Amino acid sequence: MTDTYLNLVNTGLTKKLAKKLGLPRPVPLVRWKPGQPLVAGPVLVVGSEHSEKDADAVATTLLEWDLDVRRTVEPGQRYAGVVVVLTGIQHPDELGGPVLSVGGMLREQLAPAGRVVTLSRPAVADDAPAVAAARQGVDGILRSLAKELRGGSTGNGIVLSDGVGVGAPSVLGALRFFLSTRSAFVDGQLLTVDSPAGSVPQDWERPLVGRVAVVTGAARGIGAAIAETLARDGATVVVVDVPAAGESLAQVANRVRGTALQLDITAPDAGERIVEHAVKRHGRIDVVVHNAGILRDKLLANMKRDRWDSVIAVNIAAQLRINEQLLTSGEFTHEPRIVSLASTSGIAGNRGQTNYGASKAGVIGMVRATAPLLTAFGGTANAVAPGFIETDMTARIPRVPREVARRASSLQQGGKPVDVAETVAFLVSPAAGGIVGRTLRVCGQNLVGQ
């Protein structure tokens, strides 16, 4: 639905007024369109002490992508992106240099819809305390910096596990995703790359060519956007929804030139029927996106059994059963990808959503434990946790809480279904093979939870 406030603070007299009053001024986000350049301007690459080699490697990669790469902050120069390489950092003392050099250019020299991306390593128990402190420090810097950015700019971090180089496919994939407008509503997030698995696609613009993807709950909203985005990226798409939603499901199928499968995902044989349809009609099954979900909100004190059970059945139990049938089918073996829809309610909790929160937190646990089962086939399972997304579902929230929810993020607005879809498309791409069992938030850096 229309964000009236966003329109008001970006037009005419009300724009001036909002500025004078110091009101939140969200700007319309730039979304990706095929043919758009990866980054619309020069990209600054800076590195910390002990990270010079990695910084050079990143700069070389960006040059190979035909980007205008700069290594120092030049006076008066505007930058569309900033990559801060902190992979070799040894002590918190080393953070100040690179971070402050970026800080000095943020206000005047970062273009609107600019991108800041950090590359760092995770702090683990085996680290020397100073190393761990420095590494974990990146987390605090990134999340705080992202909250300072304005004008639709975002800050995100890539965390490279041990043994993962800056040239690993998933690091490259994540770097492209965070630098591009595909990640318009992803902000303040640190995404871990677990392994060097995955492959660089032949064509970054159509990484899913030759892949067959199944999207549940695809008749409308986020599911329909996921189907459209996967099809745009080259996939053959099977759209699934309950028979009662068949009319809009057929329209989505015809838009994406895929096939419609009317199916209740809670059916005991739903997974088998999905595999059968995909393999018989399209020859294979590579990607399953568990998007179907329901809400039955009630305070726990008033929660009835049926409201609890139906949410668990649709939002998590069905996914578990379908995954089991995918894994035992013998067909889900070509670098398979599962992406499941979690929610910020599953991370931070939400009043009245114990059932929903249980199911969505359950999804986060499920992908963590499912991903290792797929690595033998070059596969992964990950989750996407949307925050406030403008859909038919959130349009039914009463006006005042809806307005509060919209502004309660660094980007000060709700996301669009396509923002979730772009993130799903990244996670199912060949390049994301090294991202194993993670949950990526698409929330504009919503204030709740981590």
Added chain:
Amino acid sequence: MAAPRTNSTTPSGAPRPATAATPGTTAGVPGPLAPRRAVVVGGNRIPFARAGGAYVRASNQDMLTAAIDGLVARFGLQGERIGEVAAGAVLKHSRDFNLARESVLGSALSPETPAYDLQQACATGIEAVVQLTNKIRLGQIESGIAGGVDSTSDAPIAVSDRLRRALLDLSRARTTGAKLAAVAKLRPKDLAPAAPRTNEPRTGLSMGEHQALTTAQWNITREAQDELALASHQRLAAAYDAGFFDDLVTPFRGLPKDQNLRADTSLEKLAKLRPTFGLGLSTPATMTAGNSTPLTDGASTVLVASDEWAAAHDLPVLATFVDAEAAAVDFVHGKDGLLMGGAFAVPRLLARNGLTLDDFDIVEIHEAFAATVLSTLAAWEDEEFCRARLGLEGAFGKVDRDRLNVHGSSLAAGHPFAATGGRIVATAAKILAEKKAALDPSEGDRPVRALISICAAGGLAVTAILEAA
């Protein structure tokens, strides 16, 4: 990966060699192809709505387009050039002279898909299947979509003949005098619209009154009719519950299931309804709104193809469309009942194919009225009728009730006239595929067959044989 969607007329890209005739050995030019089998790939329909119900503002074109688009979505036919689309409606606006083609143009199919309209009363839908499968068998097309649609809610209303003539005269008149003369002939009563009627033009009787005569002739009881109606509702409801229609029906305008379906009806409820037909006869009136089909809106489509086309598109093959036979009875002079055409067509069809009623796993007899089905069954069991009217040596045979309309029929689903044929063919084809897959190994690879009989206005009937592919 999906096979490339090609527009070639044959999968091989070139006509197969003719085997029916060889140049030089017989007179004339050989046809493009020898007869081959035509198969049912699947179907799609929208739920059927009661007249004045969910589709009250939907036109025939809206509904047929939706039914085609649902079929396209199910089978991934976006942008596909189908060999031919044949569809029709019984109640049709004159502006819909190209209904099938206009619906194709509004659908996700390739705009280069040819289409034509046809009309054979309530047999329109099945006749579309007959024609397209014949073309496939002859090699004229590789794929086809047979469709049917009807709206009693958006039925055409005509002006009276006198008003129509006056308006036409007026449009031709050149002078003021002539114009005035054209208008002056009109009388107030001429302005009343002429509502569409389904009464038989030659007898003036409604279909229900005609059936009431037949019902009385065959002594069909109220109880037997109500039992058949109950079975229809219960079986259709059970099929929906089992998900049988998940890949046969696509919701339309918010209606997920057939609006006429009463899953909770009972013999008691049906017994309470007052008779509506046959009230003027000397025998007791037995036909009620519960055991007669209501006026309905809806559309259906069936995807038919050659084996080669289906294989090239990675599509399933449910059943072979084996053969069909039409019949017509002389109801005008009261020789036979208006809706008894099926009783005559089926014996001829089975004789030609060397089959008996016992050779069929399922029998689908369109439930125009419960009594229509029961009269047909009674006629086939009646030795005298079969000898005298069908020319057989004895009774034609008996149809077990557990093979008859196994997932319900028109009494429960409703009957949008031209859409019924497509509904029955797609339903029967899917049942056959399921039965074939579930055959006990001890039964070997025996044929699994369906018999379809659809009666129509004008004393017509079209019947057909399907066999699991």
